Amino acid sequence: MKIRTFEPCDLRGAKDALKSAFYREDSDPLFNEWAFAETLLGSGGYLPELCVVALDGEKVVGYNALTKARIGSVPGLALGPLGVRREYQNAGIGSALVRECMRRAEEAGFPWIALLGGDYYARFGFESGKPYGITVSENAFDNDHLLICFLDKAQKGGVSGRLTYCNAFYDADGNLL
Ligand SMILES: CC(C)(COP(=O)(O)OP(=O)(O)OC[C@H]1O[C@@H](n2cnc3c(N)ncnc32)[C@H](O)[C@@H]1OP(=O)(O)O)[C@@H](O)C(=O)NCCC(=O)NCCS
Known part of the structure; x- marks a missing residue:
């Protein structure tokens, strides 16, 4: 098993891996994680070095991406x-x-x-954002599932407010997809 940076030639394999992971009989044909992954690659939030695949030989068997976000004004x-x-x-x-991805993010x-x-x-060290006053929307369910990992422990308690993803995560009305 090998993990390396995502390359454009991995797109089909990465989408297949995500579809295998997420597909359900009632999956939305228009919005789904494998189509969304491709949208993200074309967005302003895409950070090529923070998008990785797992390979078994030549076959993409796993995918993970980190994209730009902010909490308040803190990137x-x-x-x-x-x-x-x-x-x-x-x-x-x-x-x-x-x-x-965490190692690369910390290094960066x-x-x-x-x-x-x-x-x-x-x-991996993720914890609820609630004690820190971090929210992601007006939706209580979303906020209950908001998790954060402080790579820089000095930032604990110093980051608070609304988490904003890159544009690809929102619909035309500004609602989280
Ligand atoms: C979640 C996912 C990425 C984990 O990848 P994986 O390679 O199977 O995970 P690992 O082998 O590293 O870890 C396995 C452990 O995670 C646990 N685990 C897997 N999915 C879990 C989940 N949804 N919630 C809690 N624990 C989970 C397993 O029970 C196992 O626990 P153990 O170490 O105590 O035995 C994978 O199961 C997956 O693709 N799931 C469908 C898509 C998904 O849910 N993605 C995450 C969306 S937030």
């Missing part, structure tokens, strides 16, 4: 989409993708990474 990163092909799950690939000097997600992320 940081948003994590996702993250997905591992179904038949490759529970073998440490998701963890390896997240840890590699980003102070924090935020995301909307669940229990999986606690193992």
